[in-house]
Amino acid sequence: MxxxxxxxxxxxxxxxxxxxxxxxxxxxxxTAQTPDGIVFTLDNIKKISDPLYWKAFLLSARxxxxxxxxxxxxxxxxALILAKSGNGKKTLLVFFMILPMWMNFLLRTYAWxxxxxxxxxxxxxxxxxxxxxxxxxxxxxxxxLGMVYNFLPFMVLPIYNVxxxxxxxxxxxSSDLGANKFVTxxxxxxxxxxxxxxxxxxxxxxxxxxxxxxSDILGGGKIQLIGNIIEQxxxxxxxxxxxxxxxLVLMVIILFSMAxxxxxxxxxxGAGLW
Amino acid sequence: MVKRFFERFYVLxxxxxxYAPIAILFVLSFNASKSRAKWGGxxxxxxxxxxxxxxxxxxxxxTLIIAxxxxxxxxxxxxxxxxxxxxxxxxxxxxxxxxxxxxxxxPEIVTGISLMLFFIMFKINLGFITILLGHIIFNVPxxxxxxxPKLRQLNKHTFEAALDLGxxxxxxxxxxxxxxxxxxxxxxxxxxxxFSLDDFVITYFVKGAGINTLSTKIYxxxxxxxxxxxxxxxxxxxxxxxxxxxxxxxxxxKQEKKAAVKG
Numbered sequence: 001m002x003x004x005x006x007x008x009x010x011x012x013x014x015x016x017x018x019x020x021x022x023x024x025x026x027x028x029x030x031t032a033q034t035p036d037g038i039v040f041t042l043d044n045i046k047k048i049s050d051p052l053y054w055k056a057f058l059l060s061a062r063x064x065x066x067x068x069x070x071x072x073x074x075x076x077x078x079a080l081i082l083a084k085s086g087n088g089k090k091t092l093l094v095f096f097m098i099l100p101m102w103m104n105f106l107l108r109t110y111a112w113x114x115x116x117x118x119x120x121x122x123x124x125x126x127x128x129x130x131x132x133x134x135x136x137x138x139x140x141x142x143x144x145l146g147m148v149y150n151f152l153p154f155m156v157l158p159i160y161n162v163x164x165x166x167x168x169x170x171x172x173x174s175s176d177l178g179a180n181k182f183v184t185x186x187x188x189x190x191x192x193x194x195x196x197x198x199x200x201x202x203x204x205x206x207x208x209x210x211x212x213x214x215s216d217i218l219g220g221g222k223i224q225l226i227g228n229i230i231e232q233x234x235x236x237x238x239x240x241x242x243x244x245x246x247x248l249v250l251m252v253i254i255l256f257s258m259a260x261x262x263x264x265x266x267x268x269x270g271a272g273l274w
Numbered sequence: 275m276v277k278r279f280f281e282r283f284y285v286l287x288x289x290x291x292x293y294a295p296i297a298i299l300f301v302l303s304f305n306a307s308k309s310r311a312k313w314g315g316x317x318x319x320x321x322x323x324x325x326x327x328x329x330x331x332x333x334x335x336x337t338l339i340i341a342x343x344x345x346x347x348x349x350x351x352x353x354x355x356x357x358x359x360x361x362x363x364x365x366x367x368x369x370x371x372x373x374x375x376x377x378x379x380x381p382e383i384v385t386g387i388s389l390m391l392f393f394i395m396f397k398i399n400l401g402f403i404t405i406l407l408g409h410i411i412f413n414v415p416x417x418x419x420x421x422x423p424k425l426r427q428l429n430k431h432t433f434e435a436a437l438d439l440g441x442x443x444x445x446x447x448x449x450x451x452x453x454x455x456x457x458x459x460x461x462x463x464x465x466x467x468x469f470s471l472d473d474f475v476i477t478y479f480v481k482g483a484g485i486n487t488l489s490t491k492i493y494x495x496x497x498x499x500x501x502x503x504x505x506x507x508x509x510x511x512x513x514x515x516x517x518x519x520x521x522x523x524x525x526x527x528k529q530e531k532k533a534a535v536k537g
Contacts, residue, residue, distance in 0.1 A: 010355035014373045021388035022376070024395060034323045043294070076418060078288055081281050094498035095523065100292050102515045103299065104476060106492045107508050108305070111295035114302070114310055121294075149291065165491055175423060202379075217496055227383055234479065247384050254381065 028244035044245020053246065063140055064208035067147035071204045072197070074148070075155035078110040079196075082156070083163035094160065097153055108218045110148050116142055116218070138220040146214040152204035162196030163189070178246060198261055206254055226250060303505035310499065320506040326411070329501045333491040334507065336402070337471060340487065344409035345466035351410065352417025352466075353459055359418065359423040374415045385412060386479035393480060400482025408468045408480040416469065417462030424458035 033042045047053055082093050100108065115121045116136040123133050137141055166189060174184040212227035219225075226246065233243030303321070307314025324330060359370045376386055389411065393404045427453065436446035452459075474489035481490055485533075492500060 003304065010351075010358050010370065013351065013355070013414070015408075017389075017392075018373060018376050021392035022384075024379075024391040025384065025388045028391060060320070079282060080529075081285055091523075095519070096289065097292070099519070101297055101517065102468070102473070103296055103493060103512045104508055105472060106496070107299055107500070108295045110492070110496060111302075111367060114298045115294060119311065142275070149295070152288075152292075179351065194530055206379070206381055210383045212383065213493070228385070230383060234390065238392065240387075243387060247387060250381070250382055256327040258379075 007008055007274055025244045025247055028240050029248040030245075032241050042107060042243050046247060047245055048249045049240055051262065053226070056224045056229050057250075059140070059223070060209050060227065061224070063144050065152065067144050067208045068201055068205045069266065070144070070156040072150050072201065075152060075159055076197075077202065079156050079159035079163055082160050090101045090164075094157075097139045097156060099155065104152055106213060106217070109150065109214055112142070112146055112218060113137060116145075128137060137218065138222045140219075143223050143225075146218040147208045147211065151204040151208060152216065154207075155200040158200040158203065159193055159196040163210050166192050187254050194264060201261055205257070210250065216224065257264040275317055299505050300509050302502065303509045305436050305502060305505075308499075308502060311390050321510070322504040324503040324506045324510075327501070329486075329492065330488075330503055330507060333486045333488050335406075336485060337382070337487040337489075340402075340406055341470040342411055344406055344413055344470045347406075347461065348410045348413035348466045349417050349459060350464045352414045352462055353421050353455070356418045356421035356425060357453065358423060363428065375416050377412050378415050378419075383479075386476045390479040399483050400480060404480040404482065405485070408476045409466075409473065412473075412476060413466035413469060415464045417459070419461035420465065421455055423459040424455045426490040428454050 029044050030040060030042070031038050040076060048057060082090060082097075085093065113120070117123065118133055118135075118137075120136075122136065126134065127134075136202070168193075170188055171184055174180075174188050179187065212225060212231045213227055215225045217225045228247050230243050231241045233246065237243075245261045288361075304316050304318070304474060305313055306319070355374075359367055359374070362370065368407040386408075388409050389404075390400075393407075398404055409486055432450050432454075433446055436450045437443065441449065472489070473487075474493060477487050478493065479491055481487070486494070492504060495501060496503070
């Protein structure tokens, strides 16, 4: 086997199908169509400061941060419980955790409408307890709920995977040395689980801040996230330059936040550059 | 005891949350009324009508064909690529690995629009081919990431031993290397298949007019109301997968037990 020959096709594959398409986004992001032809411009990038776009961006940032925090709060105890349950039960619980993902995610999100509506399941339960009807659909609340629902397993699984690898003898040693459960958690378990927490945060935050589907279904067109704006620039407005410019801004912000987050991961399980 | 109770209760709540929408979809698949907002009595008719709904059937067909083809092709490309990454020197290896992570770390919407721009730039008509290519492109990295660890575990001397014992490189590859890599390759294939089956965002941007997968079909119906046949279809698919997974689980449990007895 000639090793050099083997490597080159994959390099070409990456160049054509990964690098070149991204280069096109950069190209469109930094150019504009004018009567004189295509010219270099920063306008598409600057459009993020346009009140309409800025509002959408802030809303995306707020909702996705909220979603990430809620996912973390819900997922960590769950991962702890899963990790310390018996072997057979553990596999079963993880299996049922992943199983819903095999039902189309658009349909699952859509089904939340039935739960949230004026005459939906949740309002019926609320009324049973004498609480007045709540407007739940088409609110930021519904969108965050949809995000948490869809992305929760992405937070649970990485944390769970790290927790089950923690050596029991470390925890025993900690209690032998006089630490109570809380101190053991704070000084041993939590620091060791950080890589899982970090990959969980990225796996939840990135899809949440870029989504346009969840806001579309559960926000009923009333909640405009930056994902919705970018999608519309490409589909209805056919303004690829603006859409690309906004995507670039979004990408840079995501890369920046991931760089900050990975600072907490001292062992650096990531892949070199990222 | 109290703590135990709280833990169980907590897990229960989360699972109720996870399964509530699925329960809703099941119920809706038996709802005689076309509107999801009211209950019109129990019926099986959507399960029958499903097979006469040519829109849904062709979307299902496209989804399955794309999933099988893209997973198969991505598995082949990914396995070869993993071997080439494994064999390269340190610097190219790092560059290649980081490039492999790009489609995984990039937001789907960016991958989607970048591929759309790419296909349009090269005047490839948006349709079946571009969906297939798009799915292959985002699946290859997952295959690589599953095959690479197996390559690292591989004892390279077994391959050389096979050659010394007179096997041709092809024979040595298929009889010695491949069986060792197979678990990683199969995981990569299954992941690719699942991702392809469930993908919406990338398909949405690269599909063009006149062709739909189940996901894009569902999305196009969100505003005017999803047809009840779709609930029936997704219920059937969900149950099929549940049964398949349970069988696979049972079998691997048995094998583990056997291995444990032998060991």
